[in-house]
Amino acid sequence: xxxxxxxxxxxxxxxxxxxxxxxxxxxxxxxxxxxxxxxxVEREQGRIYIVGIPESDFEEAIERLKxxxxxxxxxPAYAVDKDWETVTKTAFELMEKQVEKKPDLSFKxxxxxxxxxxxxNSDGINRELGHLVLERFPxxxxxxxxxxxxxxxxxxxxxxxYAEEIxxxxxxxxxxxxxxxxxxSGGIDxxxxxxxxxxxxxxxxxxxxxxxxxxxxxxRDKVVELTRLLSRFAGRIRLHLxxxxxxxxxxxxxxxxxxxxxxxxxxxxxxxQRLAEGEGAKALITGEALGQVASQTLExxxxxxxxxxxxxxxxxxxxxxxxxxxWARKIGTYETSILPFEDCCTVFVPKHPVTKPEVADIRxxxxxxxxxxxxxxxxxxxxxxxxxxxxxxxx
Amino acid sequence: MYKRSGLHGYPRGKPLCKSISERYPDTxxxxxxxxxxxxxxxxxxxxxxxxAVSYMREGYFNPSAAYSPAVSVEREVNLARGRLASFFRxxxxxxxxxxxxxxxxxxxxxxxxxxxxxxxxxxxxxxEHPSVYEPVNALKSSGYDVVIVDVDxxxxxxxxxxxxxLTDNTGxxxxxxxxxxxxxxxDINALYTLVKSRAPGAVFHxxxxxxFLKLPAVRCDMYSFSGHKLHAPKGVGGLxxxxxxxxxxxxxxxxxxxxxxxxxxNVPSIxxxxxxxxxxxxxxxxxxxxxxxxxxxxxxxxxRINDVVLNGPSPEEGASYILNMSFLGVRGEVLLNSLxxxxxxxxxxxxxxxxxxxxxxxxxxMGIKDARQDGAIRFSFSPENTVDEADKAAQMIEDSLSxxxxxxxx
Numbered sequence: 001x002x003x004x005x006x007x008x009x010x011x012x013x014x015x016x017x018x019x020x021x022x023x024x025x026x027x028x029x030x031x032x033x034x035x036x037x038x039x040x041v042e043r044e045q046g047r048i049y050i051v052g053i054p055e056s057d058f059e060e061a062i063e064r065l066k067x068x069x070x071x072x073x074x075x076p077a078y079a080v081d082k083d084w085e086t087v088t089k090t091a092f093e094l095m096e097k098q099v100e101k102k103p104d105l106s107f108k109x110x111x112x113x114x115x116x117x118x119x120x121n122s123d124g125i126n127r128e129l130g131h132l133v134l135e136r137f138p139x140x141x142x143x144x145x146x147x148x149x150x151x152x153x154x155x156x157x158x159x160x161x162y163a164e165e166i167x168x169x170x171x172x173x174x175x176x177x178x179x180x181x182x183x184x185s186g187g188i189d190x191x192x193x194x195x196x197x198x199x200x201x202x203x204x205x206x207x208x209x210x211x212x213x214x215x216x217x218x219x220r221d222k223v224v225e226l227t228r229l230l231s232r233f234a235g236r237i238r239l240h241l242x243x244x245x246x247x248x249x250x251x252x253x254x255x256x257x258x259x260x261x262x263x264x265x266x267x268x269x270x271x272x273q274r275l276a277e278g279e280g281a282k283a284l285i286t287g288e289a290l291g292q293v294a295s296q297t298l299e300x301x302x303x304x305x306x307x308x309x310x311x312x313x314x315x316x317x318x319x320x321x322x323x324x325x326x327w328a329r330k331i332g333t334y335e336t337s338i339l340p341f342e343d344c345c346t347v348f349v350p351k352h353p354v355t356k357p358e359v360a361d362i363r364x365x366x367x368x369x370x371x372x373x374x375x376x377x378x379x380x381x382x383x384x385x386x387x388x389x390x391x392x393x394x395x
Numbered sequence: 396m397y398k399r400s401g402l403h404g405y406p407r408g409k410p411l412c413k414s415i416s417e418r419y420p421d422t423x424x425x426x427x428x429x430x431x432x433x434x435x436x437x438x439x440x441x442x443x444x445x446x447a448v449s450y451m452r453e454g455y456f457n458p459s460a461a462y463s464p465a466v467s468v469e470r471e472v473n474l475a476r477g478r479l480a481s482f483f484r485x486x487x488x489x490x491x492x493x494x495x496x497x498x499x500x501x502x503x504x505x506x507x508x509x510x511x512x513x514x515x516x517x518x519x520x521x522x523e524h525p526s527v528y529e530p531v532n533a534l535k536s537s538g539y540d541v542v543i544v545d546v547d548x549x550x551x552x553x554x555x556x557x558x559x560x561l562t563d564n565t566g567x568x569x570x571x572x573x574x575x576x577x578x579x580x581x582d583i584n585a586l587y588t589l590v591k592s593r594a595p596g597a598v599f600h601x602x603x604x605x606x607f608l609k610l611p612a613v614r615c616d617m618y619s620f621s622g623h624k625l626h627a628p629k630g631v632g633g634l635x636x637x638x639x640x641x642x643x644x645x646x647x648x649x650x651x652x653x654x655x656x657x658x659x660x661n662v663p664s665i666x667x668x669x670x671x672x673x674x675x676x677x678x679x680x681x682x683x684x685x686x687x688x689x690x691x692x693x694x695x696x697x698x699r700i701n702d703v704v705l706n707g708p709s710p711e712e713g714a715s716y717i718l719n720m721s722f723l724g725v726r727g728e729v730l731l732n733s734l735x736x737x738x739x740x741x742x743x744x745x746x747x748x749x750x751x752x753x754x755x756x757x758x759x760x761m762g763i764k765d766a767r768q769d770g771a772i773r774f775s776f777s778p779e780n781t782v783d784e785a786d787k788a789a790q791m792i793e794d795s796l797s798x799x800x801x802x803x804x805x
Binding site: 212213214215216217249252253340348 | 728729730731732733735736753799801802
């Protein structure tokens, strides 16, 4: 009797002729996620089966699969010979575990067969096995509409039997939607924004701007760590670390004080776009939510958008801060995001930033200073790291 | 692994303090490193390190074992205990080895309370190290009567406030000998007398982590110290417990340390502590004078800069190895980063608090707030520092300030 994991996938069903492409991506990503765990990934008729997992790694494999986008749910199943005696014996074993948890549970048998030569049809299996389970476990009852436990039997080249369905991350396989570049700050929002775009199949790269000595070296390690946590879902991420102190000082010295934040964001976008173009990314991603702070009013967003030609994706635009924090907790980045090594660059933040900047005004202020050389310098001195989830934790 | 390229020329992921000045292979540049953060920790003395290695490679036996090499190791440890105890004019049996300051402070409190049945009064000061302050405060919720005594503007405990707080049911009083952030020295002998006259039933403990071997021994019932502030390794320290003081001990197990602190004896570190302490006792005058010279030189250099304020006692009055100054108009953390880029390593407060943001509890208790608190930097010295380093450091600070002060918040 072998334990296997049955993988159901999400919207890939919607795809027409492109379906093999999506399936192939998903299988690649599953293989990548299971690296180090002996296993074989097999595809068959709209399902993926993972076989050959050693018993000791089984729980770990389930945990890892939960983070793979494109998987709707998984079920740990027994793959057994399809003679009726073995099928019932295995079904009893599974039910016994469930009955231990809740003696008066409701259940139904849900059978499918792709082996049309099997001696019983699906409906027959439902009725016969349901009857046997009721006989064996008198405390349970049948509910075919809302069962607490669905005892599933699939008759294929073998019989797959399972009673548990574990919901997963859903979304689209990473790599099925092209590449985009995430501006990552070290705060709570940007990793969540990256998560949501990766969930729609985007391959992420990331850009972080640091202002040493105004931000500490630990702040930099924190961003690397956040990127690492994000790569659990998004796969390996190329992280660009851009030295930004000189530009910030120039802005601070020469631009009108209340516009410094908006101008700073425009320059960040410009640099991010250059780095994005350099690696074939098609869009920028930010963690902005409308109205959260002065630089995230609709007017401010217009002025930052004006600095670049690429589309700027803002998956959190309609989120409340609370919801973003909930998601950050859910994906495991929150605790790192709230580490305190971040905003000592508040020295650069004006007390009264403009909240409704006019694009024309900001363009004019920005034109007073020639940033070309500083931008070139920053790009030239950008450090690139490839961050993956298996990397050691830095902080 | 990540690509370890430099952040502003500093190679990452390799130890910085191999030697005082080091040539970095990737740049060929010599970065003279000045280490003025000796209250956080010190570089282990060569002699102490060799002794530790010899007890790891040759004398590695468990002193609790029965065979002859183990017995001789046990003897060595007890001789070391005797030499350290002599500093307190104490009997070796009054000295317990621990893992360091935090453990000593923790068990001083818990081991005392374990001997009492009542929810007695516990008194400490507002500027104690977290390893005293936090456990004492945690006892509030279990019904103990916790009183936190204020300090004056120089960081010394207010004796009249302490006197007013003392009651018959006071069970434990803990007052640090030297404050770790500003170097304020408490007159422990006088405070001990005061406590014993008003609350004879109280156990008087002093956290001596920043004072041990540097200042003369004081009268108290319990005294904590730590090895790594004295050029011994991290992870070793001790607690002096005067004979007759009711003390239940710390962690339980195999009954080591007179059954007061179980755990396999940390022989290499204890022997290294013994060696470092021996050097400190032997060269005491010389070491203290060297640190005093560096401190005064740095202080004099810094007072020439505008908007620099001293925190804590005057340089002559305070501990001669800790100097705390505020640089108005910059944030200490930013100045610290900028200095670290130049090779000068200092701190903004206790290293134990570097990972927590928010107000500095010690400076707040001294009435130091706003810009003066934000711009505070602690310099702490060891006998290995030189006057020349003090001059260079002052120059670096001046250079950093001239850049950083241009970018005040508008």
